Amino acid sequence: MPLQPFDPDTTTKYLLVSGGVISGIGKGVIASSLGVLLKSIGLKVTAIKIDPYMNIDAGLMSPTEYDEAQSEAQDVCEADTDARHGECFVLDDGGEVDLDLGNYERYLNITLTRENNITTGKIYQHVINLEREGEYLGNELQKWIQRVAKVPVDSSRERPDICIIELGGTVGDIESAPFVEALRCLRRRAGQNNFLHCHVSLVPVINGEQKTKPTQAAIKDVRSAGLSPDIIACRCSEPLAKSTTDKLAMFCQVDSEQVVAVHDVPSTYHVPLLLASQGLVSLLRDVLRLDSLSIPVSYVSLGAETWNTWKTLITTHDRAYETVKICLVGKYTSLHDSYLSVRKSLEHASMRCARKLEIIWLDSTHLEHETLSKSPAAFHKAWTHLCDASGILVPGGFGHRGTEGMVAAANWARESRVPYLGICLGMQIAVIEFCRNVCGIKNAQSEEKEEKLPENPVIINMPEVSRKATGAGMRLGLRNTLFQDNSGFSRLRALYESEAPQTDGLPAASDATTTATADGEPTLKGSPSALPIISERHRHRFEVNPKYIATMASHGLDFIGKDESGERMEILELRDHPWFVGVQYHPEYLSRVLRPSMPYLGFVTAAAAYGDQQLDKARETVNGFSHGAMNGV
Numbered sequence: 001m002p003l004q005p006f007d008p009d010t011t012t013k014y015l016l017v018s019g020g021v022i023s024g025i026g027k028g029v030i031a032s033s034l035g036v037l038l039k040s041i042g043l044k045v046t047a048i049k050i051d052p053y054m055n056i057d058a059g060l061m062s063p064t065e066y067d068e069a070q071s072e073a074q075d076v077c078e079a080d081t082d083a084r085h086g087e088c089f090v091l092d093d094g095g096e097v098d099l100d101l102g103n104y105e106r107y108l109n110i111t112l113t114r115e116n117n118i119t120t121g122k123i124y125q126h127v128i129n130l131e132r133e134g135e136y137l138g139n140e141l142q143k144w145i146q147r148v149a150k151v152p153v154d155s156s157r158e159r160p161d162i163c164i165i166e167l168g169g170t171v172g173d174i175e176s177a178p179f180v181e182a183l184r185c186l187r188r189r190a191g192q193n194n195f196l197h198c199h200v201s202l203v204p205v206i207n208g209e210q211k212t213k214p215t216q217a218a219i220k221d222v223r224s225a226g227l228s229p230d231i232i233a234c235r236c237s238e239p240l241a242k243s244t245t246d247k248l249a250m251f252c253q254v255d256s257e258q259v260v261a262v263h264d265v266p267s268t269y270h271v272p273l274l275l276a277s278q279g280l281v282s283l284l285r286d287v288l289r290l291d292s293l294s295i296p297v298s299y300v301s302l303g304a305e306t307w308n309t310w311k312t313l314i315t316t317h318d319r320a321y322e323t324v325k326i327c328l329v330g331k332y333t334s335l336h337d338s339y340l341s342v343r344k345s346l347e348h349a350s351m352r353c354a355r356k357l358e359i360i361w362l363d364s365t366h367l368e369h370e371t372l373s374k375s376p377a378a379f380h381k382a383w384t385h386l387c388d389a390s391g392i393l394v395p396g397g398f399g400h401r402g403t404e405g406m407v408a409a410a411n412w413a414r415e416s417r418v419p420y421l422g423i424c425l426g427m428q429i430a431v432i433e434f435c436r437n438v439c440g441i442k443n444a445q446s447e448e449k450e451e452k453l454p455e456n457p458v459i460i461n462m463p464e465v466s467r468k469a470t471g472a473g474m475r476l477g478l479r480n481t482l483f484q485d486n487s488g489f490s491r492l493r494a495l496y497e498s499e500a501p502q503t504d505g506l507p508a509a510s511d512a513t514t515t516a517t518a519d520g521e522p523t524l525k526g527s528p529s530a531l532p533i534i535s536e537r538h539r540h541r542f543e544v545n546p547k548y549i550a551t552m553a554s555h556g557l558d559f560i561g562k563d564e565s566g567e568r569m570e571i572l573e574l575r576d577h578p579w580f581v582g583v584q585y586h587p588e589y590l591s592r593v594l595r596p597s598m599p600y601l602g603f604v605t606a607a608a609a610y611g612d613q614q615l616d617k618a619r620e621t622v623n624g625f626s627h628g629a630m631n632g633v
Contacts, residue, residue: 020218028100059096086337094477327389367405391607394426427582487560579606
């Protein structure tokens with residue numbers, strides 16, 4: 001996407017969120033929550049994340065640190081450049097970005113682009129290219145932000161009223177210094193009442209006392225860098241005492257109303273409610289002079305309606321007492337943020353189902369026979385957890401490590417009729433398991449898993465994707481999937497068809513879900529030969545080998561969704577199973593708090609039903625035992 005000419009207009013308002021004391025303090029959630037409050041009063045909001053690392057994007061960053069990181073880096077497309085980065089989030093345009101952009105999209109129901117994520121490497125590359133062309137005139141970061149802040153991100157296709165900017169890392173780090181200076185200049189360029197700075201800091205509790213010195217030092221560092229926070233958001237394990245708030249206000253030279261307590265809450269979805277309860281909306285109105293904006297009445301009504309829906313959903317979920325237990329069988333389970341979007345999608349679905357969510361984080365290597373000899377306790381514990389789950393989810397991943405454990409999990413789910421959802425790699429795992437154990441193809445394997453070409457490669461490298469390419473070298477972004485003629489039985493198709501058109505309530509240009517005839521030509525809904533078309537985001541280099549499709553179909557595995565060419569398998573589903581679904585795409589990237597992803601919703605619903613059935617059987621067993629004991633049996 002080519003950059004647009006710089007527009008010096010200063011009417012856009014900005015809200016900067018930075019952090020101090022420690023990293024990972026919750027800036028992304030707080031930034032997203034502030035956006036929810038702004039949208040609740042009818043404003044159009046966009047967001048930008050600044051990451052001060054040298055990578056061009058997040059595509060080659062390792063989600064977590066593990067022993068095999070270096071050995072897998074060559075064939076995983078996950079170089080060990082940052083050991084604790086978490087997941088890579090993918091956008092409609094194929095941008096591989098920081099996971100916080102996922103927070104923005106989920107909370108604010110917006111669609112961002114790769115330009116909404118700025119990294120040191122990306123901005124340096126941009127500056128160097130301009131310099132080589134003789135067009136570098138300075139202030140490029142400010143220009144970038146002001147340009148991107150004007151790009152529409154919702155269905156209204158209108159310019160946003162306010163742009164939230166999150167500065168990654170902590171203020172005071174040497175790598176973020178150039179960005180801090182640029183943001184200082186941006187504040188001056190934006191003008192009075194057009195820029196608000198929220199600094200997130202930590203208030204630790206030591207021996208029962210809330211300590212304010214770390215926050216005082218953090219604010220001193222921020223001011224020495226040229227910024228002056230308008231709001232101090234204090235993260236703490238417990239609600240701030242009034243004496244703590246007053247002390248921070250006095251030593252940080254702000255009013256007590258500008259010190260906001262963000263203590264631990266049951267879920268991150270409570271944070272907007274927590275901020276609203278402390279008068280943040282009024283403070284935002286005053287500092288940014290939001291009343292001077294002309295907001296259509298329909299947008300104000302929609303914002304209020306969305307806010308009420310949010311509150312109702314969260315408070316209703318707080319009262320839920322039944323639990324759904326999901327076992328996530330993955331490669332990077334040591335860091336839960338490696339699967340952040342998956343976890344959030346499960347939360348969205350469980351809230352819709354009015355169930356408490358319990359996730360069992362299971363390292364797939366612990367299910368493999370090698371673990372039985374090395375660590376029998378870990379092996380048996382892993383299998384106990386797997387057998388106790390009401391649903392089994394195998395998410396995406398790269399490389400060979402742990403894949404045999406995933407195959408074992410898929411086999412257990414299929415044979416035991418436990419609800420199963422395979423995402424990307426998880427779908428490929430289901431194909432491998434089915435070919436081995438149902439089709440009788442004993443050596444079925446993926447080309448990704450073997451250094452040499454396997455005897456029966458049921459999963460192959462996509463022809464158009466280079467084996468050597470790394471950065472942005474996969475099939476990325478939003479792609480269409482067409483349900484096939486054999487999909488009439490599909491529960492997943494029924495869910496997609498029952499889903500209302502994707503919208504944020506604003507006037508939309510078109511529906512996200514369309515239909516097509518069997519040959520792929522678009523047609524109107526309700527026509528006799530209409531087949532649903534869905535659009536989901538992808539991130540993969542391997543696909544199901546078309547040569548084995550007929551064999552699998554003859555044994556009962558239906559591929560009910562394909563790409564527009566009809567050659568690439570996108571969705572599989574078993575007919576005689578409560579829920580056994582695999583999708584090549586990543587539906588978690590489009591899941592929203594108020595609009596759960598359909599594959600996840602169907603999966604959690606099936607898992608909840610399976611759990612209820614198991615509970616009923618357990619009760620019958622207990623009742624039967626009790627009855628027998630009373631009769632002397």
